[in-house]
Amino acid sequence: MSLTRDEINLPQVTGCNERPVLKQRGQHEVFCGLTGIMWLHRKIQDAFFLIVGSRTCAHLMQSAAGVMIFAEPRFGTAIMEERDLAGIADMHDELDSVVEKLLARRPEIRLLFLVGSCPSEVIKLDLGRAAERLAVEHSPDVRILNYSGSGIETTFTQGEDACLAALVPSLPPEPDQAPAALMVVGALADVVEDQFARLFEEMGIGPVRFLPARLADDMPSVGPNTVYLLAQPFLTDTARALEERGATLLQAPFPLGAEGTTAWLKTAADAFGVDEATFNAVIEKPKQRAERAIELHRDKLEGKSVFFFPDSQLEIPLARFLGNELGMVATEVGTPYLNKRLLAHDLNALPESAHVSEGQDVDLQLDRCRDERPDIVVCGLGLANPLEVEGITTKWSIELVFTPIQGYEQAGDLAELFARPLNRRTRLEV
Numbered sequence: 001m002s003l004t005r006d007e008i009n010l011p012q013v014t015g016c017n018e019r020p021v022l023k024q025r026g027q028h029e030v031f032c033g034l035t036g037i038m039w040l041h042r043k044i045q046d047a048f049f050l051i052v053g054s055r056t057c058a059h060l061m062q063s064a065a066g067v068m069i070f071a072e073p074r075f076g077t078a079i080m081e082e083r084d085l086a087g088i089a090d091m092h093d094e095l096d097s098v099v100e101k102l103l104a105r106r107p108e109i110r111l112l113f114l115v116g117s118c119p120s121e122v123i124k125l126d127l128g129r130a131a132e133r134l135a136v137e138h139s140p141d142v143r144i145l146n147y148s149g150s151g152i153e154t155t156f157t158q159g160e161d162a163c164l165a166a167l168v169p170s171l172p173p174e175p176d177q178a179p180a181a182l183m184v185v186g187a188l189a190d191v192v193e194d195q196f197a198r199l200f201e202e203m204g205i206g207p208v209r210f211l212p213a214r215l216a217d218d219m220p221s222v223g224p225n226t227v228y229l230l231a232q233p234f235l236t237d238t239a240r241a242l243e244e245r246g247a248t249l250l251q252a253p254f255p256l257g258a259e260g261t262t263a264w265l266k267t268a269a270d271a272f273g274v275d276e277a278t279f280n281a282v283i284e285k286p287k288q289r290a291e292r293a294i295e296l297h298r299d300k301l302e303g304k305s306v307f308f309f310p311d312s313q314l315e316i317p318l319a320r321f322l323g324n325e326l327g328m329v330a331t332e333v334g335t336p337y338l339n340k341r342l343l344a345h346d347l348n349a350l351p352e353s354a355h356v357s358e359g360q361d362v363d364l365q366l367d368r369c370r371d372e373r374p375d376i377v378v379c380g381l382g383l384a385n386p387l388e389v390e391g392i393t394t395k396w397s398i399e400l401v402f403t404p405i406q407g408y409e410q411a412g413d414l415a416e417l418f419a420r421p422l423n424r425r426t427r428l429e430v
């Protein structure tokens with residue numbers, strides 16, 4: 001199916017997003033954007049992430065990676081020592097020499113990200129300039145880009161957003177007269193990406209391109225004939241960068257659960273003029289499998305209350321899934337940032353009873369959580385242990401980013417991620 005950009009049907013978002021949002025600006029408990037390297041280095045198989053940071057950054061990466069470091073990893077930290085921080089050493093010379101050695105030792109690297117950290121930002125090390133200088137030296141064998149993973153004012157999923165936003169200006173332009181093409185944006189597990197690619201192909205939409213691609217040389221082209229669907233809700237800067245290159249957003253709910261996945265796929269199908277019968281035939285079986293898999297967990301989850309602390313920016317689509325597809329009752333849905341444009345559908349679909357909050361004032365939010373005594377709390381690692389000690393069941397939000405949860409075949413696993421901690425507590429209480 002080959003359409004021009006003007007023949008694409010853009011979805012209209014109906015309903016209003018005027019629900020009250022509690023804005024909080026106080027102490028917050030979050031991981032920094034370096035964490036994104038954990039899944040991005042596995043996704044882009046010939047990329048290397050060189051963090052320019054301190055021993056603290058290196059330790060964070062080591063503990064986050066845990067047992068994953070069994071071979072030569074595709075990330076590392078160029079550790080800034082005291083003399084670097086004191087301005088005694090020329091950081092640019094030192095960085096050049098680290099990059100030189102790295103690329104000589106690892107010739108398979110085709111894309112190198114210089115990743116800024118709190119220490120590199122404090123001393124105002126200009127990694128953009130360093131990347132430009134090094135890119136000239138190592139082009140065309142290696143592309144060198146930079147972004148910040150600093151944790152001063154970010155959440156851990158912003159690392160992926162910053163990385164992809166840095167990648168967008170380097171994407172090749174669309175060929176002249178290119179037909180309209182669909183791009184799926186956001187790192188997905190390969191197995192999920194393959195499932196989506198197959199479904200789109202069966203509908204006659206394609207070839208669909210994914211950002212990021214698995215290899216540096218396979219990154220998709222972009223331009224005014226690109227329409228894109230976000231697979232992850234935390235990609236505000238990436239969306240902006242794509243639109244600066246002329247691409248158009250297809251606003252859709254996020255592909256979590258049977259309903260979310262169907263609505264996400266349907267948005268693309270409608271945009272590309274796929275007829276109803278073809279769409280239904282393609283999704284029928286996987287959708288039924290997803291519904292059956294979700295149903296297996298309904299008796300454990302229906303009617304249970306859930307409270308979200310702001311962490312991953314997946315909170316609103318997750319609350320939509322848990323409320324509408326499993327009958328759970330979301331009380332507070334906290335999110336670090338609320339992008340009403342990207343989240344319009346999921347936000348509209350949240351029940352009125354769910355209180356949305358943006359940002360954090362952690363002590364006040366803990367008080368609200370303790371008052372409510374929800375059946376399960378979704379939160380970062382730093383809050384999980386103290387809440388568990390108080391007898392409140394928790395789910396680590398970071399697990400929802402590390403685990404493949406999007407699409408029909410993962411819908412049951414997603415429900416199970418919430419059922420499991422409740423089961424564990426029930427067993428402990430017996």
Ligand code: SF4
Pocket residue numbers: 032033034053054056057058060116117118119149150151152
């Ligand atoms: S970037 Fe900042 S918050 Fe992240 S590990 Fe390094 S020092 Fe800590």
